Amino acid sequence: MSEKNVLLQATNITCGYDGKSILEAVNLDVSAGDITCLLGPNGVGKTTLFKALLGFLPLMSGKVEIAGRNRVELNRRKQAKLLAYAPQIHVPPFSFSVLDVVLTGRAPHLGVFASPTKDDYTLADRVLEELEITKLRDRIYTELSGGEAQMVLIARALMQDTSLLILDEPTAALDFGNQVHVLRRIKALAEDGRGIVMTTHNPDHAFLVGTKAVLLSHAKEVKSGTVEDVVTEKNLEAAYGIDVHVVEAQDETGMTIKTCVPSLAEHADVV
Structure with missing residues (x-):
């Protein structure tokens, strides 16, 4: 590129x-x-x-x-207007709704005491739709499954645009x-x-x-x-200290994909 x-x-x-x-x-x-x-x-x-x-x-x-x-x-x-960061799943101190958690991603674009605008709510709905999690919009974040919570954190990061x-x-x-x-x-x-x-x-x-x-x-x-x-x-093998085989397989479309197959045998370089 x-x-x-x-x-x-x-x-x-x-x-x-x-x-x-x-x-x-x-x-x-x-x-x-x-x-x-x-x-x-x-x-x-x-x-x-x-x-x-x-x-x-x-x-x-x-x-x-x-x-x-x-x-x-x-x-x-x-920096927050150029780069967005999504951490590992965490538990917030309060039971915020998914929409509220996602809207916090607009903080870099808002004034100190400003509230999210109508456009921010529109963007939040678009991000939730893009990630196919619109159904979570009004759910309580702390009640989500791990996968759902991770997608919400990614949605929050996307709100930084x-x-x-x-x-x-x-x-x-x-x-x-x-x-x-x-x-x-x-x-x-x-x-x-x-x-x-x-x-x-x-x-x-x-x-x-x-x-x-x-x-x-x-x-x-x-x-x-x-x-x-x-x-x-x-x-x-050098990084993890185990014997590893990289093998090829085909998915349902016929595309060749690779996967790692580790061995349970002791690696000679393991200390």
Whole structure:
């Protein structure tokens, strides 16, 4: 894609805590239509990288650009108009309706004491329809299932009306069916021209919806590139310390898809 379509670019970023680096020289870029899957075992720095991309954690070196603008030059309000973030499922302190939760996504576009406008309510209804969750509009958020709640958080992020979405484990703790439903909607959002970064513990998600991948490991190695180049047997085995086979199958349309098949045998490099 052309340079003008690059929505997020991290160039040689190093990040960590208290002067100690966790990740070094990480490069990634996300263009309109991309879904970049962030993979790796627990404790390798996925959350650290997420915080660095979002600006929650200062960079030790390198640069993050959002829509061509250096992130350090953007205040929180300006960044929120360019990038939307959907966290993992959480329980709010009050029993808000789904509509109320979704409308909070308009905060970056409202004044300090302003209330949502008629246009904001219209946008909320359009977003709920786009995600096929209009039926949840008047439900109480705390009474939703995990999959329903995750879709509401994505709807709230879409209310910021940005082209770039950052999703923190959008399929965490969801059953198989709800994972597929959420992934299907994420893929549709990318096909609509948005750029998406999402963390996941399942490499198969990269095969299902990803265009790019970033794979982190305990050895501080960072593999970044297309899904085909990054999500390989060799790279997965090195990152997770298990034997993995990547096999091909065909779906009902005849399209070839890949999936990861792990082995329960002890891996020679496991410590």
